[in-house]
Amino acid sequence: MRFEASKHEEGSRDLWGTARRRFFVILAIATSALLIVLFIAPWVGPTRIRVSEALTDWESLDATIFFRTRLPRTLLACITGGVLAMAGVVFQAILRNPLASPFTLGVSGGASLGAVSAVALGWEFSIAGVSLLPAASFAGAAAVIFLVYGLSRFQRGLSTLALLLAGVVLNYVCAALILLIYYFTDFTKSFLMMRWMMGSLEVYDYAVFPSLAPFVVLGVVLSLIEGPHLNALSAGEQWAASKGVEVQRLITRQYFAVSLAAGSVIAFSGPIGFVGLIVPHTLRIVIGADHRILLPASFLVGGAFLVICDTMARTIVAPTELPVGVLTSALGGPFFLWLLLRSHGVRSLRGFTD
């Protein structure tokens, strides 16, 4: 008996202490995958770019295409995919709901309403370097974020159920207002609106990045820091509280950090669906549920996934392009189902049915 007990301990020792090691191994793999994708993607496209020309002659057409359109677009896709995937993880954790996505609580509804209003008012230009469309979209998202939070606090304390209900209801209200505006605008404008809501990662300079940076950095850093607490939250608020987690503060902080980060990327990209749902679930099946590893891995893999989807979106039917949101669903959906249908996948998701 004693021998068995010690053998058990010996044999499992390498498994006991692996959270830290798994963190480094998994993140090293995910980072390399993302870097490879980032290095290849900008060279792929309807126009062939010669590497030697692009990198030596700054005035060449190759360099212009590479540095002015493809590279910023690839970077935006990477950041957008990363933020949406990570936001998905956080929303699923704080709402304890596997179907939650960055868009569940009305962020996309608010962003779309802002963007659609801007188009309806003819605000597609920019003032003092700030393009009004994304600014309006972000304002819409922020308004909804604060409104949802305010509504959920209307009764004493913060309840995630109230948060969920307020978010879902406001999403519908925004959708109704969008339809109303859509109904009363002319054809060209309604096409623009429709196109915006399909999501697109087209950018032509690097100006988007400084405007994104504060929200994205804040969101990413805050959710990474609180990874261990998000783990405890998945066993319920009371359980987490008994482990010393300040649940209400945790939820409030995470809600704002991640919503604003998601709102800021959606303001430039439009609502790109499915990334925030499929990347977190896929990764949970593959690497487990530990948020300390899941959160950064989601960012890296989400970024890589959206870069791949966007690269395909602009090459498959070149010279035109497909809406990238169509591809995220078309590519991600079957892959996720395949993963789910393997017995291991179904097993790891079984808790969701409780």
Add this chain to the structure above:
Amino acid sequence: MNVSRPLVYRLEQVTFAYGNEPVLSSLDLELRPGEILGILGPNGAGKTTLLRILGGQIRRWSGSVEFLGRNLKYWRPKELARHIAYLPQKTNLAFPYTAYEVVLMGRIPYQEASYFESPRDHEAARRALRLTESESLAHRLFQELSGGEQQLVCLSSALAQEPEVLLLDEPTVFLDLRHQLQICRILRRLHDEMGLTMVLVTHDLELAESFSSRLLFLKQGRALADLAATDSPLIIPPELIERVFDVRAEISTRYASGQGARRIEVRFGE
């Protein structure tokens, strides 16, 4: 009972209400180290609320609650979680964690600055699994365990907090007989060997009687009686059960092979 050690809890005139609905009114309670306090009472009597106040999870009570001689409101949540652990009836995880990961979550109170567990944390987690005789469950997914095994893992997670006080909210209510006995045996041993103080909310009169060293009866937010086992074992008088639960109760004693078995029999009545 060691009188010289400081009180674990001292509650004076504790009152709590959800909105206008009073849940606890003017409750006084003192709890000494090593006591096992059973809390009994009908639904809505304030049992769980009292447990949550003791756990520091409800903080808007009025009156005074001292834990280890210090106002409970002045304890930081993580600091408190190093002294008090909590075991609910049942735990549902929203995501697929292994049992060992769940046990390690009990070390969160000790991770103020570090992101990952230290060797010390792993040691505590392993020790907790040994105490609950559930080392073999460590690498299985929590959701694939039976209800009884899950409860053992949750108890391990609570023990990984290295608490002095264990708050138990009907810990055996969903378990089969074998796991009920196992949990009770383990809890008993934790008390006897490590001197853990426990507060147990339950509807199981016999469990309360056999397990507790003291019983508190709550009804409509008030303490109706506070029984302590002095020298003799704890025996709940039937009149008290009738008063607390509004039922007719009588005690039947059966003798089988020389051993006395006491049963509380309860009938509905007005």
